[in-house]
Amino acid sequence: MLALDTSKKLSFSKLIASGDLVIVYERHETMKAVKVCEGSVFQNRFGMFKHSHWIGLPFGSKVYSNKSGYVYLLAPSPELWTLVLSHRTQILYIADISFVIMYLEIVPGCLVLESGTGSGSLTTSLVRAVAPTGHVHTFDFHEQRAASAREDFERTGVSSMVTVGVRDIQGKGFPDELCGLADAVFLDLPQPWLVIVSAAKMLKPDATLCSFSPCIEQVQRSCEALRTNFTDIRTFEVLLRTYEVREVKINSMRGQGGSPCQQPPCKRRHTNEGSDKQESVSSAIMARPSAEARGHTGYLTFARLRCSA
Ligand SMILES: C[S@@+](CC[C@H](N)C(=O)[O-])C[C@H]1O[C@@H](n2cnc3c(N)ncnc32)[C@H](O)[C@@H]1O
Known part of the structure; x- marks a missing residue:
């Protein structure tokens, strides 16, 4: 479970208990999310590990198999979750996520709107950023994806701070009841320009929007649409060198x-x-x-809602 009390990292505040989600870490590229269960075992190329040996240990512990192989048991932070979650869609990775959270000025207590939810990679980090008093409303028109995201948010312990809605955001916009309440809106949609007018209605004065698009043609159309209600429009490409x-x-x-x-x-x-x-x-x-470093992921376009004097 992720820490709901953001004043403490989970790994500093509790010991591993039955029912907890742990990230079993072999090396950077080999990690797996595992739910700890008294009578279960975890098997990998290093041998067999009994979950019962893990219970009561601090997160970060090195544990040994029956063949003296070892793994580390890490707390499921959003950063690690992004690396182990099941990919139902393309996802946002840490470099883009951290830039988005900083540039959208997301802090504890914020109300954030997101669409689409996809695999919930960004959502999990958004939730930690707004916790413990804020909320994320995330929307996807794909029912099964929305349901899987809800299950994941239960597993990672953040479900009380996120609501997953099934809705065609490009067709219908965000729901009217959220009008004027949002501190930030994030879009990862194929045609984000269709949502700009609705997003502007949702945002508080001076609040910010970000749209992620893999192609520059999508960015151009979004920027055109943003000029009507938004100011300080800026596009970035975050390139990370590992x-x-x-x-x-x-x-x-x-x-x-x-x-x-x-x-x-x-x-x-x-x-x-x-x-x-x-x-x-x-x-x-x-x-x-690194030869396998990721290159282009997408363009991040930010804009600030224009306030009429
Ligand atoms: C690339 S994924 C989002 C990935 C997400 N940012 C993450 O980090 O996991 C895009 C999602 O947008 C959803 N989507 C596409 N068109 C939509 C629409 N009109 N309304 C709502 N969701 C839509 C898709 O179903 C898909 O799950």
Whole structure:
């Protein structure tokens, strides 16, 4: 469960209990959300792990299998949830999510409208940002997706702060009862320009809107529509560069010139006796851009509701 009390991270405030959701972490690319259940086991290539051994441990614990393999048990933060959730649609990732929350000025107590819900990746972070007193109303016209999102919000413990509505937002706009109540509106829809007038009605004076679109043609149409009611229209593309950090072994020959400060501290493996050349093996930490780094995800267009004097 995610922390409802935002003054504390979940991992600092409680021990793992039966019924909790934990993120079983092998490495960055291999994580799985698991519900802890007294009599269950978790199986992976490292062996078998009994859930009963996990109960009562702090989040972050390293636990061992019957074959002495290990995994870490992490608390399901929105950041990790985004990496493990089941993809029913394209989703927003951390770089875009963090930029959206900052730029939309979302703080505890805010009321936020979102469409479409999709896989609920962004929604989960929106909820944590508005918690404990705010609320997120998220809408998707796809009934099954909305139902799956509701189930996920139950699992992650945020359901009291989010309402999932089934509605064609492009066709009908946001519901009238939310008129003038929203601190922020977020759109991830194929034709966001159809929703701009409705979004303007929902927002409080000086509140902000963001629309995510993968294609620049969608951005152009949205910006055209925004000019009627909005000001400070800005589009961003958030490009994240990920680095792989790893330890590498370096073979080096001493006594062949080169300044001593160019030689990293080394552990000698082999020495050629009787020669003034010594072969040694040292290790160094190297960082290089990841070959699998994500490139373009989409464009984020922000705008502020124009207030009439
Ligand atoms: C790309 S997904 C949103 C992903 C979401 N931002 C996330 O991070 O998980 C777009 C969603 O918009 C929904 N959608 C498309 N047209 C819609 C409409 N007219 N009204 C409401 N939802 C719509 C789709 O069903 C889909 O689930």
